[in-house]
Amino acid sequence: MKNALNVIRKNTMLIILVLVVLFFTAMTGGSMLQPSNFDALIAQNAYVYVLATGMLMCMLTGGNIDLSVGSFVCFIGSVGGTMMVIGGMNVGLSMALMLLIGVAYGCVLGYIIAYLNIPPWIATLAGYLALRGWGVAIMKGLTISPMPDSFVQMFNGHLPKSFCLIIGAVVCVLFVLITVKGRTDKLKKGYETESLVSMIVKCVLVCAVTMLFAFKFQNHNGIPFTLIWVAVIVLIYHFITSKTTIGRYFYTIGGNKEATRLSGIDTNKIMFTAYLNMAILTVIAGWLTMARLTSANPTAGVNYELDAISACVVGGVSAYGGSGTVFGMVVGATLIGVINLGMSLMSIDPNWQKVIKGVVLLAAVVFEILNNKDMTKD
Amino acid sequence: MANVLLEMKNITKTFPGVKALDNVNLQVEEGEIHALVGENGAGKSTLMNVLSGIYAYGTYEGDIIYNGEVCQFHKIKDSEEKGIVIIHQELALIPYMTIGENMFLGNERGKSASIDWNETYGEADKYLKMVGLKESSRVLVKEIGTGKQQLVEIAKALAKHAKLLILDEPTSSLNETDSKALLDLLLKFKKENGLTSIIISHKLNEVAYVADKITVIRDGATIETIDNREGEISEDRIIKGMVGREITDRFPKRSGVEIGEINMEVKDWTVFHPLYPERKVVDNVSMYVRKGEVVGISGLMGAGRTELAMSIFGKSYGTGISGELKIKGEKVELKTIREAIKHKLAYVTEDRKGNGLVLTNPIKTNTTLANLDSISKNMIIDKDKEYQVAEEYREKLRTKCPTVEQNVGNLSGGNQQKVLLAKWMFADPDILILDEPTRGIDVGAKYEIYCIINQLVSEGKSVIMISSELPEVLGMSDRIYVMNEGRMVGELSKEEATQETIMSCILKSGKGE
Numbered sequence: 102m103k104n105a106l107n108v109i110r111k112n113t114m115l116i117i118l119v120l121v122v123l124f125f126t127a128m129t130g131g132s133m134l135q136p137s138n139f140d141a142l143i144a145q146n147a148y149v150y151v152l153a154t155g156m157l158m159c160m161l162t163g164g165n166i167d168l169s170v171g172s173f174v175c176f177i178g179s180v181g182g183t184m185m186v187i188g189g190m191n192v193g194l195s196m197a198l199m200l201l202i203g204v205a206y207g208c209v210l211g212y213i214i215a216y217l218n219i220p221p222w223i224a225t226l227a228g229y230l231a232l233r234g235w236g237v238a239i240m241k242g243l244t245i246s247p248m249p250d251s252f253v254q255m256f257n258g259h260l261p262k263s264f265c266l267i268i269g270a271v272v273c274v275l276f277v278l279i280t281v282k283g284r285t286d287k288l289k290k291g292y293e294t295e296s297l298v299s300m301i302v303k304c305v306l307v308c309a310v311t312m313l314f315a316f317k318f319q320n321h322n323g324i325p326f327t328l329i330w331v332a333v334i335v336l337i338y339h340f341i342t343s344k345t346t347i348g349r350y351f352y353t354i355g356g357n358k359e360a361t362r363l364s365g366i367d368t369n370k371i372m373f374t375a376y377l378n379m380a381i382l383t384v385i386a387g388w389l390t391m392a393r394l395t396s397a398n399p400t401a402g403v404n405y406e407l408d409a410i411s412a413c414v415v416g417g418v419s420a421y422g423g424s425g426t427v428f429g430m431v432v433g434a435t436l437i438g439v440i441n442l443g444m445s446l447m448s449i450d451p452n453w454q455k456v457i458k459g460v461v462l463l464a465a466v467v468f469e470i471l472n473n474k475d476m477t478k479d
Numbered sequence: 480m481a482n483v484l485l486e487m488k489n490i491t492k493t494f495p496g497v498k499a500l501d502n503v504n505l506q507v508e509e510g511e512i513h514a515l516v517g518e519n520g521a522g523k524s525t526l527m528n529v530l531s532g533i534y535a536y537g538t539y540e541g542d543i544i545y546n547g548e549v550c551q552f553h554k555i556k557d558s559e560e561k562g563i564v565i566i567h568q569e570l571a572l573i574p575y576m577t578i579g580e581n582m583f584l585g586n587e588r589g590k591s592a593s594i595d596w597n598e599t600y601g602e603a604d605k606y607l608k609m610v611g612l613k614e615s616s617r618v619l620v621k622e623i624g625t626g627k628q629q630l631v632e633i634a635k636a637l638a639k640h641a642k643l644l645i646l647d648e649p650t651s652s653l654n655e656t657d658s659k660a661l662l663d664l665l666l667k668f669k670k671e672n673g674l675t676s677i678i679i680s681h682k683l684n685e686v687a688y689v690a691d692k693i694t695v696i697r698d699g700a701t702i703e704t705i706d707n708r709e710g711e712i713s714e715d716r717i718i719k720g721m722v723g724r725e726i727t728d729r730f731p732k733r734s735g736v737e738i739g740e741i742n743m744e745v746k747d748w749t750v751f752h753p754l755y756p757e758r759k760v761v762d763n764v765s766m767y768v769r770k771g772e773v774v775g776i777s778g779l780m781g782a783g784r785t786e787l788a789m790s791i792f793g794k795s796y797g798t799g800i801s802g803e804l805k806i807k808g809e810k811v812e813l814k815t816i817r818e819a820i821k822h823k824l825a826y827v828t829e830d831r832k833g834n835g836l837v838l839t840n841p842i843k844t845n846t847t848l849a850n851l852d853s854i855s856k857n858m859i860i861d862k863d864k865e866y867q868v869a870e871e872y873r874e875k876l877r878t879k880c881p882t883v884e885q886n887v888g889n890l891s892g893g894n895q896q897k898v899l900l901a902k903w904m905f906a907d908p909d910i911l912i913l914d915e916p917t918r919g920i921d922v923g924a925k926y927e928i929y930c931i932i933n934q935l936v937s938e939g940k941s942v943i944m945i946s947s948e949l950p951e952v953l954g955m956s957d958r959i960y961v962m963n964e965g966r967m968v969g970e971l972s973k974e975e976a977t978q979e980t981i982m983s984c985i986l987k988s989g990k991g992e
Contacts, residue, residue: 286863287863290863292863292866293882293884344859344860344862345855345858345859345860346851346852346855346858346859346860347858349844349848349851349860352837352840352844353837353840353844353848356837356838356839356840357833357834357836357837357838357839359833359834360828360833360834360835360836360837360848361837361848362795362816363792363795363816363826363828363834363835364816364848364849364902365793365815365816365817365819365820365849365906366817366848367815367817423837423839423840424839
């Protein structure tokens, strides 16, 4: 009984996500689960997953945030649009240059924050103002379009429908194999591990969701490339945060920076890495945005930083740093995405949509804190 | 028999899963100093929190009878109105406010919303005079040392018209001189104003010096109340009550450890303050430590001992560091902490919560933090190995915890200190600098830490132990350095060293200037 309660507690957000999906399915008379909406969910929220991954890394180091990502998306779009559309430059070369600009910006920001000790929110507030202005100035306030087809296809394209079920099945098999192997390894060495029941439940759930998506995509346009971009990024960062030394240092710095420094770890370098990484991921989010709009747009990226922060916070990433997982962030981003989609389908007034989102964000944080309090009491 | 001011009857307080207090009784007479002693986690602070209303009436069982009436405190304000004022272990002063502002915080002088600053500072100065603090109440709190801050806390309590003053570990961050001054102040108030106080302390010599009665708490229950008025009680007598057995020797014997050649040597070491580069913090210090040797560094707070240690440890403190450092006969320059660790040096901080441990992370993460590379390949952590390492050190140091997955923040001070030691032992050093290794931990855990130190030197390692507790330095060291005002002012062999010789080294050096 107590075990079951713990499982529920640890996965509250996931359970809420399921309930929210069911709620909107009922309210929209089932149209929520139409194949086109699965596609829309991914297409509309891809940038959130990518930016929130970078934001997670920043927040881990001590609740630090990057306010400049939305403006940087706009800026990188204006530069890319100028190169590809107005200049007619090669797509690959343009993308490489955009990436280079991202690295340069990340280095400057990282240096200012990590080595000059300027508080991140101030340093990035400057970027928030300056980059938006610069970007719009480059575009002369106008939209640059259309983006070259080869660029758009890289993100908006789909894998052929016939691959959907095969890929879905491969993902399921891999997941089950890795989970079972991990558990047997642990058992062999006599370590604590999850119970058989919970493992089976987990595998069944993951496979069911994967196959559901696979079927839906098969009935629509096939697996969208955006999903692959997002999945690869999320998996890489899941690996980094859970299995590598550098990932570990992000957590310990957030927990106690001085103790980490006195353990011989270059804390400045980690802070620098966090912001460099954020800038690079922002460039990728910029590509996704340009491809979806098929243009570079003066209003592109407005409030993206807040979407990313919200996704992290709803996903249980500590606002003080030191705790939070990629998986939690993904659940948080999906939850917000589903709420957005559901409300649009119900044609709720956009102003009320904002009110509801604000309330959900606050509720998530309050809930998280109360939940944690209960846990420590036991 | 004097009037009983406070009686706590059959106090029982349970937290989910734990009975923190079990039928505790405490009787305090008017005008006495009553000491509360017990190991960490015995329930002393919980009892005082019940008394002061931090744990509201109704969350515990039992009665508080104060001044003859049964009290029901729902919040701190309720108990303060009756004249019960608690001063917590961690000082609760705001550094960027003046002494006067701090003293009347939440108790402002003046009419309704407008503060009368003249009255505030005038009143504040009056109380500062009472506690013998020669500072203007318009000075910022951050400008004065911890000893003076403690006095401000007492003045603040007096300004609330305290009749019963509760002091939780008032001297834990004070040096011997300041501690003595504080205790004498309490004795003075007792005599002149009839102030009653309850003092919680780990320093038994102080308890024996100042207390009229001593109540021993163990495992959430009152064990006994010892009367201290007729002849001072020995510390061993108190310890017996605290741990429930006789500790015949507070410092474990170290035998058969061979002291070998010099492991580390520092010559003409000078360090300047990082923020005020003209201020010398460590002044031309030379010292060495041999293989298998425990060297104590004694001195008052602010003598520059921590600064010396940290500047040696990969220049983690100070600027303009000059001097020569030799490790195993070889001249080295350690520019970063990483290089210091590579040269088999470890510095175990005095501030385990602030600088030592990541409290929100589990034991295993903390254990491996300084040497994570040794259990990783291509930056990928071998989590099985990590678990094994953490388990190994848990058993070796006998850390009390359910699992190594437990967050360090949930452990007691003694066990946290063990995790901190485990972390540095796992970094595999040859020379360990232990800065106040037993600060704020109880007698039993102290003994275990001493055993670990003995174990380390018997393996041929060198230990430099910085400590402000003279008995500890005397009991554990093979050789003792004395530091004062950034300089080495004495080197004493085990035979020469006594509390008196150490203090005279410090006092003489002060007069020389």
